[in-house]
Each structure stands twice: as structure tokens, then as C-alpha cells.
Amino acid sequence: MIPSRRALLTGAGASLIAAPLVAPVAAQDRNALPLALNGAWRQGGYAFGRTAPRALIFVDGDALTTASAAGLFVIGFDRDAAASVQIEALADGRSARRTLDIAPYAFPSTTVNGLPPSTVEPSDPALLARIQQEIALKTEGFASRIDADDFKSGFIWPLESYRVSSAWGAQRILNGTPARPHYGIDLAAPQGSVIRAPADGRIAFVRPDMHFEGGLTLIDHGQGLITCYLHQSRLNVEQGQRVRRGDPLGRVGMTGRATGPHLCWRMKWRDRNLDPSLMVGGRAPETLA
Known part of the structure; x- marks a missing residue:
């Protein structure tokens, strides 16, 4: 069973290639992780991400993957993906969260x-x-x-x-x-x-x-x-x-x-x-x- 973020914390049109989305970290916000995203944010598309090494990556509340030793990760959007997806990175008690708009596509x-x-x-x-x-x-x-x-x-x-x-x-x-x-x-x-x-x-x-x-x-x-x-x-x-x-x-x-x-x-x-x-x-x- 894939744990949800809550369970984990309590227990422990065209190709639409998106421009890079970078989350600046305010100096006073010590709980925020750096998080950069880019990719094709449409049905059938994907997002590449960079964050803290070995950060746990949640997609719509489910822990689905872990960033590499270099902090890199990938997630995918299925053919029938919903209109938005929430991505969250969590490491050492710090987190970063982003919501992406997923464009629909008219499949032939x-x-x-x-x-x-x-x-x-x-x-x-x-x-x-x-x-x-x-x-x-x-x-x-x-x-x-x-x-x-x-x-x-x-x-x-x-x-x-x-x-x-x-x-x-x-x-x-x-x-x-x-x-x-x-x-x-x-x-x-x-x-x-x-x-x-x-x-x-x-x-x-x-x-x-x-x-x-x-x-x-x-x-x-x-x-x-x-x-x-x-x-x-x-x-x-x-x-x-x-x-x-x-x-x-x-x-x-x-x-x-x-x-x-x-x-x-x-x-x-x-x-x-x-x-x-x-x-x-x-x-x-x-x-x-």
C-alpha cells in the first residue's frame, strides 16, 4: 500500500512544454525546500524536478517516488489525468509544494x-x-x-x-x-x-x-x-x-x-x-x- 503524506507523517493542446518553475526559498522560511520543475504539463505529459537529495516525492498526497542522490525526480501524467496535480517534496522535516495545471488534449x-x-x-x-x-x-x-x-x-x-x-x-x-x-x-x-x-x-x-x-x-x-x-x-x-x-x-x-x-x-x-x-x-x- 502506498502511504499518504498524512499517514507517513503521523506514523513517522500542443506539446505545452512548460517553462521552468523555480520556487525561491525565503531566508526566514527554514521549513521550505528548494524545488524546481519543468516539463510538458498536459495529459500524457510529465514533470522533471530537482530538489533536496533523496527527498520523498508526493503526488496528490501519495508518496510515489524518491529523488535521486542528485535531487532529481520524474513524475508522469496519464492520458486521463485530472486538471491539476499537487507535487510535494519532503526531506528532513522541510517541504515544498506546488500545484500544476494539466492541459487537456483532444486525442484522435x-x-x-x-x-x-x-x-x-x-x-x-x-x-x-x-x-x-x-x-x-x-x-x-x-x-x-x-x-x-x-x-x-x-x-x-x-x-x-x-x-x-x-x-x-x-x-x-x-x-x-x-x-x-x-x-x-x-x-x-x-x-x-x-x-x-x-x-x-x-x-x-x-x-x-x-x-x-x-x-x-x-x-x-x-x-x-x-x-x-x-x-x-x-x-x-x-x-x-x-x-x-x-x-x-x-x-x-x-x-x-x-x-x-x-x-x-x-x-x-x-x-x-x-x-x-x-x-x-x-x-x-x-x-x-
Whole structure:
């Protein structure tokens, strides 16, 4: 169970890249922590923060993460995030609190036809059992929590040349059947194009033959920020391997639920789905002043 701040204390439109928000600390306010924030404050977006090293970070009253040894942290806003979010940093009896306005976003609708029926509405008992096993494997990968702030320098695109063939967050109609929103951004590219790590991290999961995702890789960038790379035709990394920005991860393919060669690029922060493209070019606050 995630503790609330109260329980802890008593027991113990466009991309909307936000300008840095820096909280000055008044000399007489000894209980205030320094806190700087920037990012994309919209549904599917994120905030990078800098505060005291190892400060506990609360989001709407729940303790969700801890700042790194350098005082850096990240939080994410899901596709259906509320209109505002409260962020609080707490360390050594001192705190800082900020409320961010989260912009709504009009997500498109996309239709995909020609998919194999077993990838849209599977019914075979053996296949359903396989899918459940793969869900358990993915859940373990998404539970990775390395103590790192590899997100701090932001992200680059994982492909050098691509066409966005499906926008992030789109409501999907698959073979005429309404499906859950698409929590990835599809980058169409020639079969075999090299996929590169967009930021430093550690490989949390890799498998070549997932039913829906095909060749799948997960990278842990620290504090529960995980990026995902689907439909690969070739995998170049191993679980537990450390990767640096620009390192080859694999090759574009059309394995799993796909009708053409492309990379589906996804991002999760804990249980929240984020648009990874919003982090391209972003950087965590470099100073507190």
C-alpha cells in the first residue's frame, strides 16, 4: 500500500512544454525546500524536478517516488489525468509544494483493419493461457525500479528516419471493434531499420516472440520510468544490460499485432501511460536558482 503524506507523517493542446518553475526559498522560511520543475504539463505529459537529495516525492498526497542522490525526480501524467496535480517534496522535516495545471488534449481516433483475428479477439484456450503468462512476464519487467536518474538529459528519437503512422493516445477501432486507447506512438520505417536507445538505462525485459508485441524490449531509465519498443524483427540486447543513448537495441519489424513494419514506442511511469515523444529535447532542471 502506498502511504499518504498524512499517514507517513503521523506514523513517522500542443506539446505545452512548460517553462521552468523555480520556487525561491525565503531566508526566514527554514521549513521550505528548494524545488524546481519543468516539463510538458498536459495529459500524457510529465514533470522533471530537482530538489533536496533523496527527498520523498508526493503526488496528490501519495508518496510515489524518491529523488535521486542528485535531487532529481520524474513524475508522469496519464492520458486521463485530472486538471491539476499537487507535487510535494519532503526531506528532513522541510517541504515544498506546488500545484500544476494539466492541459487537456483532444486525442484522435484511428482505424486499423486486416489484423489477424487472434490478435484482436483471441478465444483459443491455449492462446489465452499464453497471453496471461506474457502479461505476468511484462508486469515483472514494468516493476523494475533502478536507483538512477538516467532521464535527466531527456530523450532523442529512437529512429533516424520515420513517419508517424499513429498518434499517441488515439482511440482505436481494430477490425471494426472498439479497443482500448493506443498507448504508443507508431513510427513507420523500412524493415530492418536500426532502433537506438533514446536515453541511458538498463534493459528490464527482452523477448523476441510476444503474442501482441512481437519482439519486445523494455528499458528502465530510473524511478519507474520505463520505455517500450514493440514489433522488432531482431533484438540486440540482453536483460540486465546497461545501455547508453544511441546504442542499438534492435531492428524495425512487423512481428506481433502489426500490419506493416514500424516501431511502436511506449512509455510508462509506474502505472501511468505517457507519450514518450514529449520528452524528446527535454531536460531536468540544472539548478535550483
